[in-house]
Amino acid sequence: MVYPLGIPYTTLPHPVYNSTLANAPAHEPSPLPAPHQPKMPSDNADIASLGKDALEQALLQQADLIKGMKAQKPAPSKEDLAPFVERLQALKAALAKLAEDTGSKFDRAVLESLLIKRFFYAPSFQIYGGVAGLYDYGPPGAALQNNILQLWRQHFVLEEDMLEIECTNLTPEAVFKTSGHVDRFTDWMVRDVKTGDIFRADHLVKQILKERLEANDRLKRGVVPDKKSKKPAEPLTPETVKEYENILEQLDNYSGPDLWKLINDLNMKAPETGNDLSEPVQFNLMFGTQIGPTGNNRGFLRPETAQGHFVNFKKLLEFNTDQMPFASASIGKSFRNEISPRAGLLRVREFTMAEIEHYVDPTKKDHPRFSEIEHIVLPLYSAHNQMNGGGVIQMSVGDAVRSGVINNETLGYFVARIYLFLTRIGIKPDKLRFRQHMSNEMAHYACDCWDAEILNSFGWIECVGCADRSAYDLTAHSNRTGESLVVRERLPEPVTVTRWTLTVNKPKFGPAFKKNAKFVQGYFDTLMVSATHWNEQKLQELDVQIKANGGSATITGTDGNPYVITTDLVTIQQVTETTHVREFTPNVIEPSFGIGRILYSLIEHVWWTRENDEQRHVLSFPPVIAPTKALVLPISKNEEFVPFLKDIVSSLRRHGVSSKVDDSARAIGARYSRNDELGTPFAITVDFQTIKDKTVTLRERDTLKQIRESIPTVTQVIRDLVEETTTWEQVLQQYPAFEGQEI
Incomplete structure (x- = not known):
């Protein structure tokens, strides 16, 4: 990780101790007012602006300064040394926090041991030795992923009225040949x-x-x-x-x-x-396979879900009653034959993706709901700052779009919505940034692209990509298949347009090239920008070449061989026509989520241990995505508690809240701790008072605070907490705290 350069130590607003003065004769004047009374800044606010290298340099020199002062005779008093020691401690704390933020003190082995012990996930086929890059999710891991996906559907698909589809994992080679994956993935x-x-x-x-x-x-x-x-x-x-x-x-x-x-x-x-x-x-990186028994139909397991959206665009547009803009969404498996997967869930060969393809008029990339999010401040790491060492800047989405940092409103809208989703599920805002692709890493057809990168113990990891892919995919599939993947928009008034066209003289074209005609036609297809429109600049260049060579030109077919075309085989000309319809190929804004990467980064962000007890691990998942929302447990194995346990579980089910009963013989503190490790946010305890007044205690995982209320009240409170209509702080204000033992 690169940090902004800090202020050079020699420019910091405090004196630097000169070791040569410590051994100088007493009669020699010192440039300091007194060896033990150098002036210090009134506070240490400047430390916050220092980067890693400047902090280390300042720490070493501050330690030398204090050491030299103590060697002076007479030695300075504790009061005189205090501000210098305070600064030393502040520098140490800043460096320690910086190390913590970059994950250098993170004990990944301890966390991974916990996750495997609680079966969040484990290597697939482990009893056979396992296969690198393949993982199985256990009950808590599967529930956590499903809850993240459920919230993703709510946050994007429902909120944005998207059209959700599900497409096949197997894809014919021709599709990925057209998309470029066969040659470039x-x-x-x-x-x-x-x-x-x-x-x-x-x-x-x-x-x-x-x-x-x-x-x-x-x-x-x-x-x-x-x-x-x-x-x-x-x-x-x-x-x-x-x-x-x-x-x-x-x-x-x-x-x-x-x-x-x-x-x-x-x-x-x-x-x-x-x-x-x-x-x-x-x-x-694609997994190749054969479709069918003959071996003649080659295919691949898809490395992304996007192509299924593009090839179904015409059907989606019709389903949406030809209205623009609109978006399709899908959740599904993707497959990549990674060279050497060595980073757990961050680099795997089979994984879950959630992708959105938002189709928009290329001349109208504003967004009707942009005003709702333009005030949101995002951590942006622009291409310009990457090249110039400027670091991450905090900027509102509105300012970023208006200043051109983000290309357009629709792209900015989705970047902000991605930020809201990630922070809602528990990703720490100070460990999240949006990095813009630089020009030499951006696809040639893309207008702009931003990656949501999350900081974990592996470094900054790309977890979501948000790209303006222009019209590349729809145009490529349209040219390859001849299918018109365009939007037709009726104009308020007819317009007259002049455009270039190429017409093939089919009676002569076929006999002239025979079996190679498809390769020449393939070349012509590359000159089209849609099923009905040509790249006019390329047509004009070809026309100039034909006229300059006396009516012929040599072109390169799609098989790589040269072919000569003449004016009796093709006609290139300008035509003028009046049209009542505007035809255009939509541009595509594509947010693409790697769910496994998000899930693992989230686990790192919410993992901590109880103060003064490193053996008590806690996973502080927000209730909305926690694998299990409530633990239900009796204080002891007393048969009188059973009806109350059944009543609580039944009530939670009616509220749509997942729960688990733990009536094992272990101590109640041990049962609490086990479920803290599973990330369960709430615990309902049935005890002997429950038998008397039908009240139970509700314990919150992170604060250990409890309330005691009736069963209907407690189950309703949990429902409200899970549905995010209230917070635990509000619950504590509404109900009196139960002053029992905090376990």
């Missing part, structure tokens, strides 16, 4: 030249650079290098640290040759063996 991979071990090139570069930076940090803190290390870590210069951080920040933009140059320039080797690495080669 690749990653760069390298091999250990001796063992043959395979690595994804950009991930390997990231791993090696992060390890070098971490080793450098340990050296700065005086931590002894690991004895198992084959090569002791060497201190990095500030320039090298900055270079590594810049590479990590822009690594997504590196091509295969760029990665190969990095590997050689920075002397990178295979991690485990230290062997040389091979030159990067491309690897297609």
